[in-house]
Amino acid sequence: MAAKSNELDLSAFPAGTVTEYSTLVCLACIFKIFTKQLGLAARTAYAEIKRYAPSTDELTAPNAVRPFFDSEETNPHCPYCNAAKRWLARLDTYRIEGGKTTDAPRRALVKKLPQKDDQFLTLEKKSDTRAIFFEWLDTLGQTFDFADEAWLIEAARIFLVRRHPKENWEEAFANLRALRRSSRLSEGWERDGARLFLSPPLYYEVLLVQYLVSRSHAHGGYTMEGRLTLMDLLRRLRHGGYLDTLGIKIQDPGEVFEKLVAHLAGDEPAQAAAAKPSAKAAKKKTTKGVAKKAGKGKRSAAKTPPAIDDEPISEPVRLYFIVDRRDFLAKVRGLRARG
Numbered sequence: 001m002a003a004k005s006n007e008l009d010l011s012a013f014p015a016g017t018v019t020e021y022s023t024l025v026c027l028a029c030i031f032k033i034f035t036k037q038l039g040l041a042a043r044t045a046y047a048e049i050k051r052y053a054p055s056t057d058e059l060t061a062p063n064a065v066r067p068f069f070d071s072e073e074t075n076p077h078c079p080y081c082n083a084a085k086r087w088l089a090r091l092d093t094y095r096i097e098g099g100k101t102t103d104a105p106r107r108a109l110v111k112k113l114p115q116k117d118d119q120f121l122t123l124e125k126k127s128d129t130r131a132i133f134f135e136w137l138d139t140l141g142q143t144f145d146f147a148d149e150a151w152l153i154e155a156a157r158i159f160l161v162r163r164h165p166k167e168n169w170e171e172a173f174a175n176l177r178a179l180r181r182s183s184r185l186s187e188g189w190e191r192d193g194a195r196l197f198l199s200p201p202l203y204y205e206v207l208l209v210q211y212l213v214s215r216s217h218a219h220g221g222y223t224m225e226g227r228l229t230l231m232d233l234l235r236r237l238r239h240g241g242y243l244d245t246l247g248i249k250i251q252d253p254g255e256v257f258e259k260l261v262a263h264l265a266g267d268e269p270a271q272a273a274a275a276k277p278s279a280k281a282a283k284k285k286t287t288k289g290v291a292k293k294a295g296k297g298k299r300s301a302a303k304t305p306p307a308i309d310d311e312p313i314s315e316p317v318r319l320y321f322i323v324d325r326r327d328f329l330a331k332v333r334g335l336r337a338r339g
């Protein structure tokens with residue numbers, strides 16, 4: 001694929017609130033459906049294709065179905081009908097999680113988009129924090145090579161950026177070789193040489209995410225602490241004091257698991273983070289490499305959250321999709337010009 005020359009500027013959105021999807025669609029396949037199956041004349045078919053508005057599921061599905069497909073090749077062919085490049089259009093989709101931090105930048109972005117010919121489509125869908133979190137885990141799982149242990153650190157980084165967007169994770173993970181649980185910090189993180197020490201609350205969040213990402217690819221999940229079943233994992237979290245930290249008093253493993261997922265998926269820390277001093281102001285104090293004593297209170301990413309036994313399992317979230325149809329329209333015009 002040629003590099004995109006006119007990407008949208010998403011810099012106003014907090015990290016982790018926008019997900020980008022890209023898919024190819026075969027115009028020859030669509031054209032065939034419209035002319036052969038629906039019996040439209042060629043000219044009518046082109047007019048219909050131009051109006052074609054794919055669904056959010058089609059645009060964001062992990063496994064594309066006809067007439068959509070995914071390809072990393074520079075000269076892709078349609079896997080269904082073997083059509084060449086001029087028949088293939090690229091659709092880029094930006095999924096924005098609705099909420100306090102994204103509503104204003106989203107409205108500003110949509111306002112700036114060109115209106116002509118529906119070059120951009122905007123779609124909406126109702127979802128909730130739990131569904132979004134599991135979709136996110138699925139997508140993440142598909143990008144990893146589980147045979148290479150480097151994914152463990154990468155999963156930790158991607159998750160922490162999403163969950164605690166105000167922290168300077170770029171600095172925390174630069175040239176990182178190992179991830180450890182800190183026995184001294186009660187919150188936040190610190191670097192010591194090539195090692196990153198996470199306070200127990202952050203460490204256990206990461207352990208949970210590693211388990212969740214890998215559990216569909218292995219029996220149990222695979223984590224920094226090796227292969228774990230759910231029961232192994234919950235035992236560690238309990239003995240490590242993490243369940244107490246979260247105020248989870250119940251015993252039933254299934255219910256505990258749901259509470260934990262709700263905690264990982266929840267958006268309340270992102271909002272709490274917005275009220276904190278900026279990560280820039282805080283960073284100088286924390287990354288000098290020498291371990292600091294617990295309780296010195298410089299980082300608040302993982303401040304003891306309120307008890308969550310009464311917390312709802314999932315919060316409704318509205319998802320907004322911006323679909324870039326520019327390449328699609330250009331390809332349709334090109335085909336019509338050729339007749």
Ligand SMILES: [Zn+2]
Pocket residue numbers: 026027028029030067078079080081082083
């Ligand atoms: Zn095709």
